[in-house]
Amino acid sequence: MSLLSESHMKPLTRNIGLKRRYRAEKRFRAYGLIAICTGIFFLGALLWSIFSHGYSAFWQTSITLPVRLDAAVIDPQNRRDKNPQVLITANYPILIRNALSEKLSIAPDDHVGLRQVNRMFSSGVRVQLRKMVFDNPQLIGTTQTVTVLAAADIDSAVKGQINLAVPETKRKVSDRQVEWIHELAADGSLYKAFNTGLFTFAASSRPETSGLGAALIGSIYMILIVLALSLPIGVAAAIYLEEYARKNRFTDLIEININNLAAVPSIVFGLLGLAIFINFFGLPRSASLVGGLVLALMTLPTIIITTRSALRAVPSSIRSAALGLGASKIQMLFQHVLPLAAPGILTGTIISLARALGETAPLLLIGMVAFVANYPRTPMDPATALPVQIYMWASEAERAFVERTSGAIIVLLMFLAVMNIAAVLLRRRFEQP
Amino acid sequence: MSVSGVILIVLVFGGAGFFLSRARARAIEAHGAKMHSRPHYYGCWTCLLIVLPSLLFLFFWNIGVNIYAERQTLAHISYAAGGDIERSDSYAPLQRILGQKGIASTRQSENYMVQGGIELAAGIKNLRQAGAFAALLLSVIGFLAGFWGTKAKKRARNRVERVTLWGLIVASTFAILTTMGIVLSMLFQTISFFRSVPLSNFFLGTVWDPRFSVMALEGMLGRFGLIPLLAGTLYIAFVAMLFAVPIGLFAAVYMAEYATPRMRGIIKPLLEILAGIPTIVYGFFALVAVGPFLRDLSASITGGQGFIMAQSVLTAGLVMGIMLTPFVSSLSDDIITAVPRSLRDGSLGLGATQSETIKRVVLPAALPGIVAALLLTASRAIGETMIVVLAAGVAASLTLNPFEAMTTITVKIVNQLTGDLEFNSPQTLVAFALGMTLFVLTLFMNIFALYIVRKYQEHYE
Numbered sequence: 001m002s003l004l005s006e007s008h009m010k011p012l013t014r015n016i017g018l019k020r021r022y023r024a025e026k027r028f029r030a031y032g033l034i035a036i037c038t039g040i041f042f043l044g045a046l047l048w049s050i051f052s053h054g055y056s057a058f059w060q061t062s063i064t065l066p067v068r069l070d071a072a073v074i075d076p077q078n079r080r081d082k083n084p085q086v087l088i089t090a091n092y093p094i095l096i097r098n099a100l101s102e103k104l105s106i107a108p109d110d111h112v113g114l115r116q117v118n119r120m121f122s123s124g125v126r127v128q129l130r131k132m133v134f135d136n137p138q139l140i141g142t143t144q145t146v147t148v149l150a151a152a153d154i155d156s157a158v159k160g161q162i163n164l165a166v167p168e169t170k171r172k173v174s175d176r177q178v179e180w181i182h183e184l185a186a187d188g189s190l191y192k193a194f195n196t197g198l199f200t201f202a203a204s205s206r207p208e209t210s211g212l213g214a215a216l217i218g219s220i221y222m223i224l225i226v227l228a229l230s231l232p233i234g235v236a237a238a239i240y241l242e243e244y245a246r247k248n249r250f251t252d253l254i255e256i257n258i259n260n261l262a263a264v265p266s267i268v269f270g271l272l273g274l275a276i277f278i279n280f281f282g283l284p285r286s287a288s289l290v291g292g293l294v295l296a297l298m299t300l301p302t303i304i305i306t307t308r309s310a311l312r313a314v315p316s317s318i319r320s321a322a323l324g325l326g327a328s329k330i331q332m333l334f335q336h337v338l339p340l341a342a343p344g345i346l347t348g349t350i351i352s353l354a355r356a357l358g359e360t361a362p363l364l365l366i367g368m369v370a371f372v373a374n375y376p377r378t379p380m381d382p383a384t385a386l387p388v389q390i391y392m393w394a395s396e397a398e399r400a401f402v403e404r405t406s407g408a409i410i411v412l413l414m415f416l417a418v419m420n421i422a423a424v425l426l427r428r429r430f431e432q433p
Numbered sequence: 434m435s436v437s438g439v440i441l442i443v444l445v446f447g448g449a450g451f452f453l454s455r456a457r458a459r460a461i462e463a464h465g466a467k468m469h470s471r472p473h474y475y476g477c478w479t480c481l482l483i484v485l486p487s488l489l490f491l492f493f494w495n496i497g498v499n500i501y502a503e504r505q506t507l508a509h510i511s512y513a514a515g516g517d518i519e520r521s522d523s524y525a526p527l528q529r530i531l532g533q534k535g536i537a538s539t540r541q542s543e544n545y546m547v548q549g550g551i552e553l554a555a556g557i558k559n560l561r562q563a564g565a566f567a568a569l570l571l572s573v574i575g576f577l578a579g580f581w582g583t584k585a586k587k588r589a590r591n592r593v594e595r596v597t598l599w600g601l602i603v604a605s606t607f608a609i610l611t612t613m614g615i616v617l618s619m620l621f622q623t624i625s626f627f628r629s630v631p632l633s634n635f636f637l638g639t640v641w642d643p644r645f646s647v648m649a650l651e652g653m654l655g656r657f658g659l660i661p662l663l664a665g666t667l668y669i670a671f672v673a674m675l676f677a678v679p680i681g682l683f684a685a686v687y688m689a690e691y692a693t694p695r696m697r698g699i700i701k702p703l704l705e706i707l708a709g710i711p712t713i714v715y716g717f718f719a720l721v722a723v724g725p726f727l728r729d730l731s732a733s734i735t736g737g738q739g740f741i742m743a744q745s746v747l748t749a750g751l752v753m754g755i756m757l758t759p760f761v762s763s764l765s766d767d768i769i770t771a772v773p774r775s776l777r778d779g780s781l782g783l784g785a786t787q788s789e790t791i792k793r794v795v796l797p798a799a800l801p802g803i804v805a806a807l808l809l810t811a812s813r814a815i816g817e818t819m820i821v822v823l824a825a826g827v828a829a830s831l832t833l834n835p836f837e838a839m840t841t842i843t844v845k846i847v848n849q850l851t852g853d854l855e856f857n858s859p860q861t862l863v864a865f866a867l868g869m870t871l872f873v874l875t876l877f878m879n880i881f882a883l884y885i886v887r888k889y890q891e892h893y894e
Contacts, residue, residue: 021786021789024786024788024789025788025789027788028788028792029788032684032687035679035680035681035682035683035684036687036688036700039681039684039703039704039707039762040703040704042707042755042758043703043704043707046714046718046755049721049722053721232604233604233607236601236604237601237604237605237607239601240598240602240605241605244598244601244602245605253609254605254606254608254609257608257611257612258608259879260612260876260880261608261611261612263809263812263813263875264816264872264876265813265816265817265818265871265872266816266818267818267846267847267871268615268619268816268868268872269615270850271618271619271846271864272614272618274850275621275622275865276614276618280618281496297607297611297614300607300608301608329594330594330598354709355709357711358710358711358712358714359711360711360713360819361712361818361819364818364850365846365847365851367851369851387713390714390717391713391716394713394716394720394823402721405717406717409717412711412714416710416711420709
């Protein structure tokens, strides 16, 4: 009985601060969650900021209208048979201006109005019409339906990026221009279309005619050069280090070098490229060849490291079996081990290539910050790269360039996403036993 | 014949040599002879004999020709400048032609250079042609040697494998060559920089004002003080680490210790997206979003002029911190998960809560690895370029106020080397001295990180 009554009493407890400790536990967990949420919040903010600025860059306002290719404007003295130079120097924008003012029924003596009409369309029409007339001089005197790009400010106004509540003198689009936009949009001659120019045009000082064409080609050249150089060299080096090298001072030196090179700031590789490839070997500045070489040296350590771990993951029974059947060591490596390690190697390579594609700093130093108005034909021609083009556009002041920059970033991120997803899929597919 | 044309011909020839020799080896085998190696090894050996010597020759020959050309040009110019120079007006048309091809040429060139240049170009062209011819000849000799050498007793496989092994060894030396290239290229330029600028001007100077190279011609030497740049670099890196370390570490601890596998499978890739975004994108984000946001925020706090500038230490540091967070978290995550289960079980079994276990058992055990990871992250922060180029500003000021703009070593390297270059002026060479400083700084941090890991890391079996 007494025992029972004792058990009814409150048991003896020692205050070991459990409540406090559980509170600390909860706090600690919360800190972790907050940290993760902060990270994800920043990711969201970054992507949202880029996409909200940039999605509109994929649409571009164009104006389609009948234009009379007036011989009196293009070639007033009718000398084009003797002197084709006339067709180059002719004042083509006037043709568009006349066509547009006719459509909007503006009097020819309304000079203020005409000037504003002139600012409706891109001055890139000069090149566009010149090419059209030059390719086919029979068109002179006829009326053709021509689609021209709207000027950057008009484009912004159509996309609703210009605040119309601001007094007219303080904004870049006048009230009359806004009216014309509505008028032209109502009959369908002013419309937004997919912006193919963003992918095909090369560098330009006007936002509406500048695009990523030259940069895309430069980037593709560079990625191919990186692939052609760093994949074979990296795999060969990894095979030697993993399968042949005995541990001695020489191989130690190589290992330290590889690990250290992987952590060298990328801009230092740019200095290397400038001093060695351009200054010493005399390769041309701004060439994608030099960019490719520099990026190849940069990606080499990563490829070596991933290849080595892929080789290590191949089970030793494969090696023993091959050697036991009489294969030489080289045969064993190239015919049995390497094919099994290939998915791992490829995954690592794709990820390093994606990294190389987004690298900017070393390319600035070897002169790829160049105004490249023509497509580079060979890797020796002046070119620029996708991230460098982003850098150059980011330094421009105009509102329309901010949109283009964000658009270019979206393009870059898409490329990176595709490459990384490919790497993940590759890994998944081959990891299944 | 262009170099690339010769290379193409040699490669095609090599392919042809492969098939011919293999066919010959097969024919010999069909006659009943016992071959030492499989037929395709004979093909490979012939291909190697054709391609390797001639391409190696071509490579070294062209480097030799370039060096010769440079020597000759220098000799010619010094001879011409010393002797009587014939001045005719032949330079202007050349300049126009070059201009049409997009090559800007300055007025400083002299006519005698044009004359010498034309002669040299002809001479070099002849040398190149001779080299191309010799390379083709070498490949023909290689083909003959390989083709007629295809005999039953020839140990073709061993030869091919020996060459392959040498190829592997050569490939593995590229890492050393790259490091040597980095060190040597920067060392020479740095030395020639310090020939014209005293060491104390660079290392102890507190003013960065390099001037333009034109001024240097007039005898005015700029001031190349490293201290404001170094201070800016370290300050911005410090602010970045201030953001990245707590966020990254807590995220890593949560992912390693608390998160369910499913949650971890979602969070980890999301944070790794941050690591895969190119730094130029972060730079642009800082420029158009974070900078203006902070400026407007400070303006709305004071109600007038904001005290945070759009380009400031805080902007650059914050955005760089975001960029570094995934590095800290994924490196620390790996290290924390590598701490053995038994340590945790022991602590939990003695009645410690999970957070106490983490704080008093897991983290101390992982500490050397985490410190090394933080050092690696810090070295990345110091070498980071694009974010600071766009977000930190270019004014080399010495200030403790994080709301003002400061500049970094990397920004100044970019500034000094973009635009028109005059390669031997101290204004350009200083970039290499800065690069050397950066390289040495990050090298020491990396080596120190390795040293910590090797010395203090516990090994659990």
